[in-house]
Structures are given as structure tokens and as C-alpha cells.
Amino acid sequence: MDKITEIIREVSAEEIAPRFGQLEESDIDTKSHAMDLVTIADTEAERVLTRRFCDLLPGSVALGEEAAHADPKLPERVFSNDAPVWIIDPVDGTKNFAHHRQPFRCMVALYHGDETVAAWIIDPIEGSATVAEKGAGTLHNGSPVHVRSNIQVTKDAKGFLISFARDRILKHYGHLDFFDEVAHYSCCGAEYQEIAQGLFDFCAYRNLKPWDHAPGTLLVREAGGVAKYITATGSDEYHANGNAPGLLCASSPELWAEMSEILLPLFG
Known part of the structure; x- marks a missing residue:
């Protein structure tokens, strides 16, 4: 290493x-x-x-x-x-x-x-x-380092959303008030780092090229977080050779579940 x-x-x-x-x-x-x-x-x-x-x-x-x-x-x-x-x-x-x-x-x-x-x-x-x-x-x-596993509901969560997700949330729900804070760095690597360090709590992506997500998802998982595809079952773990309409990482299973419910209608 x-x-x-x-x-x-x-x-x-x-x-x-x-x-x-x-x-x-x-x-x-x-x-x-x-x-x-x-x-x-x-x-x-x-x-x-x-x-x-x-x-x-x-x-x-x-x-x-x-x-x-x-x-x-x-x-x-x-x-x-x-x-x-x-x-x-x-x-x-x-x-x-x-x-x-x-x-x-x-x-x-x-x-x-x-x-x-x-x-x-x-x-x-x-x-x-x-x-x-x-x-x-x-x-x-x-x-x-470890994720903020105590963050279990979206109203307490800070995270990263690509413009696609932010725009779809605003159009579908009319607001972004689900979250404590939303940011976007235009750099997946920095976003994954800050989730693994417990500075932010979630990230969601649409373009799932392996070089963008294979490193960061492992950082998040090994720091105690969740990295799964946004699907109806919510059971498919991210895989470098896989694909889906979207990917969601979160600092706790509870936060992932609530975030997935919000995002699923937009990434389907």
C-alpha cells in the first residue's frame, strides 16, 4: 500500500x-x-x-x-x-x-x-x-478514519449531489429541503474522501465509469459506509464492472434507505 x-x-x-x-x-x-x-x-x-x-x-x-x-x-x-x-x-x-x-x-x-x-x-x-x-x-x-454513522436521517445529512440530481429533485419535489446541506465539487475523489473522513454523509452519481467510483466506494465502505446502486430492490452493491441508472453512497444504512427512496423516482 x-x-x-x-x-x-x-x-x-x-x-x-x-x-x-x-x-x-x-x-x-x-x-x-x-x-x-x-x-x-x-x-x-x-x-x-x-x-x-x-x-x-x-x-x-x-x-x-x-x-x-x-x-x-x-x-x-x-x-x-x-x-x-x-x-x-x-x-x-x-x-x-x-x-x-x-x-x-x-x-x-x-x-x-x-x-x-x-x-x-x-x-x-x-x-x-x-x-x-x-x-x-x-x-x-x-x-x-470513519464515516459519521450516527447520521441516519436526511434532515441531518450533508452531502454531494450532481446537477442532474439537484435539478430532478427540484423539478419533482419543488425543493431541496430534505437535506442539511448540499454541495458539488466537480471532483468525485474529493467528495469520496470527505465522506470517508466523516465530513459529509452522502453522494449520488449517474455516470458510473469504474475509474470515477472504484477507488472512492472502497474508501467509503472500509470507513463504515454503504455504496449501492439506486434500484427498486436496493440490494445491489457497487461493483467496478457493473452498471445501473445511479449510485448512492451514504454513511449509514438508515440514511442510504431514506436517500434511496427520495432518489429512486429520479434515477429510474
């Missing part, structure tokens, strides 16, 4: 941090739409991380966000064999990074035996790290 943390910090210091606030127009490109950005920091950090991780663990393969954009069949191939998979989001929050804003994070998960077994979310500028190993809990900068 410590070796991977060290590698991510080193690559972040070499490929990401020096480019923050220093990008030229030619260093930024778009992918699926005008707001879906990629920078030279994304591509170079992913390239180096892929090489170093696969060298460290012979026989492993990598599933990076940028590699998957270039080759849409890549996720299917890597999940169809038994090799350990490094799931890499080199710069989560690229839009923030490209516009010289915080937060943004470097996120990595290790997937093996049909499950996510380890995860790292690191601030490329400060170097702070939140890490989790399946069955061993979640650590932030080396100290154990």
Missing part, C-alpha cells in the same frame, strides 16, 4: 503539479463534448502510472480513463480475464485542473478476483492520501 502511495505522489509531483496553472491552450483538448476535458497532465500521468504499476506487479494490466477513451473496448477486455487490474483516473476533476481551480485528485484502485481490493485517492498538490485495503479499514494520512 505504501509503495503505491509513494508512486502516485512521485508521478503527481512530476507530471501533474508542475502543470497546474501553467497549461497552454494546446495542452487542453475535449473528448465526448465541450465540457469533457483532457489535458497533457492526464495523458502523461496515466502513461507513467500504467508503466510503473504493471512493472511493480508482473502480469497485471491497466484500465486508465484516457486509454479507455482511445479504446472503448478496453474495459471489456480487462474485466474478462483473471489478471489484476489497475484502475486509474490520473486527474479526477480535470475541468477544475484545466481552469486552475481546486479540488482535483489522482485516483487508483486495484481490482482482482472480481472485486476492488485496494484504493488510493491523493491530492497531487498537497500529497495528502486517503487509502483503503479490503478488510483493513480506511486511512487518511496514516490515521484511521
Whole structure:
């Protein structure tokens, strides 16, 4: 675990941090739409991380966000064999990074035996790290952290909702008064970190790419929280190779159940 943390910090210091606030127009490109950005920091950090991780663990393969954009069949191939998979989001929050804003994070998960077994979310500028190993809990900068499991009703909960969810809630219910506080960082990694540390209580997402959620869901689960798909049964745990209309993480089963009841009509 410590070796991977060290590698991510080193690559972040070499490929990401020096480019923050220093990008030229030619260093930024778009992918699926005008707001879906990629920078030279994304591509170079992913390239180096892929090489170093696969060298460290012979026989492993990598599933990076940028590699998957270039080759849409890549996720299917890597999940169809038994090799350990490094799931890499080199710069989560690229839009923030490209516009010289915080937060943004470097996120990595290790997937093996049909499950996510380890995860790292690191601030490329400060170097702070939140890490989790399946069955061993979640650590932030080396100290154990836990969700706010005492938060069991939405009126006491602070959380993160994407614009899709906020807009649908307002249209369907006419208000956002279900919650104590709602925020949105445009950076899944930072949001997952703050839930695992007990600073916020829930998050909900619609676009469920594995590099966006495999690391963070493990952090939340190992810190004592819940990470399940928004479905009628409410019984399907998040899986890096799965999909559903939406994903909801919460700091307690009771909060998850009430949040799911609110969101289910909007994510179906």
C-alpha cells in the first residue's frame, strides 16, 4: 500500500503539479463534448502510472480513463480475464485542473478476483492520501478514519449531489429541503474522501465509469459506509464492472434507505 502511495505522489509531483496553472491552450483538448476535458497532465500521468504499476506487479494490466477513451473496448477486455487490474483516473476533476481551480485528485484502485481490493485517492498538490485495503479499514494520512454513522436521517445529512440530481429533485419535489446541506465539487475523489473522513454523509452519481467510483466506494465502505446502486430492490452493491441508472453512497444504512427512496423516482 505504501509503495503505491509513494508512486502516485512521485508521478503527481512530476507530471501533474508542475502543470497546474501553467497549461497552454494546446495542452487542453475535449473528448465526448465541450465540457469533457483532457489535458497533457492526464495523458502523461496515466502513461507513467500504467508503466510503473504493471512493472511493480508482473502480469497485471491497466484500465486508465484516457486509454479507455482511445479504446472503448478496453474495459471489456480487462474485466474478462483473471489478471489484476489497475484502475486509474490520473486527474479526477480535470475541468477544475484545466481552469486552475481546486479540488482535483489522482485516483487508483486495484481490482482482482472480481472485486476492488485496494484504493488510493491523493491530492497531487498537497500529497495528502486517503487509502483503503479490503478488510483493513480506511486511512487518511496514516490515521484511521470513519464515516459519521450516527447520521441516519436526511434532515441531518450533508452531502454531494450532481446537477442532474439537484435539478430532478427540484423539478419533482419543488425543493431541496430534505437535506442539511448540499454541495458539488466537480471532483468525485474529493467528495469520496470527505465522506470517508466523516465530513459529509452522502453522494449520488449517474455516470458510473469504474475509474470515477472504484477507488472512492472502497474508501467509503472500509470507513463504515454503504455504496449501492439506486434500484427498486436496493440490494445491489457497487461493483467496478457493473452498471445501473445511479449510485448512492451514504454513511449509514438508515440514511442510504431514506436517500434511496427520495432518489429512486429520479434515477429510474
